[in-house]
Amino acid sequence: MRVLAAMSGGVDSAVAAARAHAAGHDVTGVHLALARNPQTYRTGARGCCTLEDSRDARRAADVIGIPFYVWDMAEQFHANVVDDFVAEYAAGRTPNPCLRCNEKIKFEAVLDRAVALGFDAVVTGHHARLGADGLLRRSVDEGKDQSYVLAVLTRAQLDRAVFPLGDSTKAQVREEAAARGLAVADKPDSHDICFIADGDTKGFLQRQLGDAPGDIVDGRTGERLGSHNGAYGYTIGQRKGLDLRVPAADGRPRYVLSITPVTNTVTVGPREDLEVNEVIASKVIWHSDSTQVECDVQLRAHGEVYPATVTIEGDTLTARLETPARGVAAGQAIVAYQRSPEGDIVLGSATITAAAPLAASRA
Amino acid sequence: MLDEALAAYVAAAREVGNPSSLHAAGRHARRLVEESRERIAAALGARPSEVIFTSGGTESDNLALKGIFWARRAGSLNRSRVVASAVEHHAVMDSAEWLGSHEGAQLSWLPVDDAGRVDPAALASVVEAYADEIAVVSVQWANNEVGTIQPVAELARLAADAGIPFHTDAVQALGQVPVDFAASGAAAMTVTGHKVGGPVGVGALLLGRDVACTPLLHGGGQERDVRSGTLDTAGVAAFATAVEATVKSQAAYAVRVGALRDELVARVRAAVPDAVLNGDPGDRLPGNAHFSFPGCEGDALLLLLDAQGVCCSTGSACSAGVAQPSHVLVAMGADDDRARSSLRFTLGHTSVVEDVDALLAALPGAVERARRATAWKTPR
Numbered sequence: 001m002r003v004l005a006a007m008s009g010g011v012d013s014a015v016a017a018a019r020a021h022a023a024g025h026d027v028t029g030v031h032l033a034l035a036r037n038p039q040t041y042r043t044g045a046r047g048c049c050t051l052e053d054s055r056d057a058r059r060a061a062d063v064i065g066i067p068f069y070v071w072d073m074a075e076q077f078h079a080n081v082v083d084d085f086v087a088e089y090a091a092g093r094t095p096n097p098c099l100r101c102n103e104k105i106k107f108e109a110v111l112d113r114a115v116a117l118g119f120d121a122v123v124t125g126h127h128a129r130l131g132a133d134g135l136l137r138r139s140v141d142e143g144k145d146q147s148y149v150l151a152v153l154t155r156a157q158l159d160r161a162v163f164p165l166g167d168s169t170k171a172q173v174r175e176e177a178a179a180r181g182l183a184v185a186d187k188p189d190s191h192d193i194c195f196i197a198d199g200d201t202k203g204f205l206q207r208q209l210g211d212a213p214g215d216i217v218d219g220r221t222g223e224r225l226g227s228h229n230g231a232y233g234y235t236i237g238q239r240k241g242l243d244l245r246v247p248a249a250d251g252r253p254r255y256v257l258s259i260t261p262v263t264n265t266v267t268v269g270p271r272e273d274l275e276v277n278e279v280i281a282s283k284v285i286w287h288s289d290s291t292q293v294e295c296d297v298q299l300r301a302h303g304e305v306y307p308a309t310v311t312i313e314g315d316t317l318t319a320r321l322e323t324p325a326r327g328v329a330a331g332q333a334i335v336a337y338q339r340s341p342e343g344d345i346v347l348g349s350a351t352i353t354a355a356a357p358l359a360a361s362r363a
Numbered sequence: 364m365l366d367e368a369l370a371a372y373v374a375a376a377r378e379v380g381n382p383s384s385l386h387a388a389g390r391h392a393r394r395l396v397e398e399s400r401e402r403i404a405a406a407l408g409a410r411p412s413e414v415i416f417t418s419g420g421t422e423s424d425n426l427a428l429k430g431i432f433w434a435r436r437a438g439s440l441n442r443s444r445v446v447a448s449a450v451e452h453h454a455v456m457d458s459a460e461w462l463g464s465h466e467g468a469q470l471s472w473l474p475v476d477d478a479g480r481v482d483p484a485a486l487a488s489v490v491e492a493y494a495d496e497i498a499v500v501s502v503q504w505a506n507n508e509v510g511t512i513q514p515v516a517e518l519a520r521l522a523a524d525a526g527i528p529f530h531t532d533a534v535q536a537l538g539q540v541p542v543d544f545a546a547s548g549a550a551a552m553t554v555t556g557h558k559v560g561g562p563v564g565v566g567a568l569l570l571g572r573d574v575a576c577t578p579l580l581h582g583g584g585q586e587r588d589v590r591s592g593t594l595d596t597a598g599v600a601a602f603a604t605a606v607e608a609t610v611k612s613q614a615a616y617a618v619r620v621g622a623l624r625d626e627l628v629a630r631v632r633a634a635v636p637d638a639v640l641n642g643d644p645g646d647r648l649p650g651n652a653h654f655s656f657p658g659c660e661g662d663a664l665l666l667l668l669d670a671q672g673v674c675c676s677t678g679s680a681c682s683a684g685v686a687q688p689s690h691v692l693v694a695m696g697a698d699d700d701r702a703r704s705s706l707r708f709t710l711g712h713t714s715v716v717e718d719v720d721a722l723l724a725a726l727p728g729a730v731e732r733a734r735r736a737t738a739w740k741t742p743r
Binding site: 028031033054058069070071072113116 | 662666667669684685686733735736
């Protein structure tokens, strides 16, 4: 196959490209320039948007012996990922920008251009398995598994994706990088959000959205307990940093239960009020023929899984959880997995729109 | 590197010796350096004392712009204007910009016509308007992207008549067209080794004997006190050999490669009728062909042609490697799309008609495919 390897400058994508090359594919490496001004983004070797990363990717391509180019995806990245990230927070939701980047950049803008240029597929260094059966499964390295942020991909996108690392642990990938003479073998893992250089999401949102003072109210009594400078700075399930002046009657800690952008209100309450048994989601990607399945669902990246009954009706996914989940935020993805000894299989995913205690949703 | 330049390099590199030293080894090295200086001077119409060895074109351009600027301004604070064409190499352009942002220089950019050529009348009017304020004028001999040859002698005379030092970056021109320092009337001229089959890392600034130039590098006072630093004897010897060889073969080279280039241009136009030849159709470097392919991204074309063994270039890239629209094409009046759709094919000593055949075999399919691929840019 003629494949395009997306090379971030990190160890995973370098080894993925090397493996595709070793497997006999005709591989071309591409580094995606995502920052409008590359110098302004983070300077440590942790992200995916620096001059150093571009250089590391080029160096790896040279060692592997494949052509290498830089594609400017800054406009698409800003329009589809950064602006979307800000708008989602402004709307009281909690977006996942990595998932969005896979959906709109790596497997849409890049894949479309690659196909137009005559490539058969895009290779990435994601930790997930995608075998000959076409099923997307968790990586053997459960701690590094990235199937959650890939579950948004459609059948057509998956048919043009190659994930060479799914059968390896991160430790094995690093070992192989060293054995192949790739200098990025010891490069630290990237984490946080690549376009927020200092890791301060709240500060980033404040710069983008400005101050928007509003009330913090008690979810049971409606009493005003305090104020905030912008509801976007809060996440469902958050306990710290609420700075409430009125102590709870029972003296127990309070958590963010919901964010209401229309009234700019942050609602708080006791831990048990966070519990939900039912999750509703839209923008459904569904790979199974069954529209009602018993399976596991995952409600955030690297989050725990909950046994559930998932029902698909049109573009709505409803999950009834066997045990309650806490801190379920609108905007995050719900991903359904079918347990399997060869790696849990992704059945589909959707974007969470609402979550409620079962009793309330039945009422 | 040319075989004879490599041989000269190896022969000189075997001998240890600092040309600034007084002992026998030093004397031998010095003799090699000075003979090299004389050979370069003879080949380029300069006097030996006018040859200042540097590390290459970038250093020579920086030295000419900054050094002459500082020296002229030291003579009169009023002389703080730098005049350069809008299509200079970044070594000139960024030196001028740096003088503007760090030394308070005023900058005048000379416009070019749609072929990329500076109109001498534009320089005449700048000289007339700012006669007493201009520190230095710099216009390249030939453009490195579109190959257009500038009317250097005419521009140099205009500057000289007003008593203003004129610098020309002749890096692209040397070996391609006749280059004669004295006949050009320039006060300073940049040349470099690796463009003429010499080593990378050696070049020269030809600097008229009466042109004051403040050094960038201070130290041992080598090179007329204008450029300190121990000379690379082997590099200098190889550079001189390459310059001699390239000047000697220039006329025959220009005829042969120019004809091959004309064939390439004609065949590209036949294969892709809407391709636009950028630069002057006749008065250009013999090995240069530069096209815009409407509806294509230059970097997509490059990828597709590279995959079929055809090497070509788009404009420049930023430090992260992102292709930028060429300032040369923009100065020539091209819009962003035309600038981004451009590609340069360079022919040289080793080019043969089979290379043109290979390009034409790959080009039509690549253009068609690149046109389809531009759809990816459509906003969603």
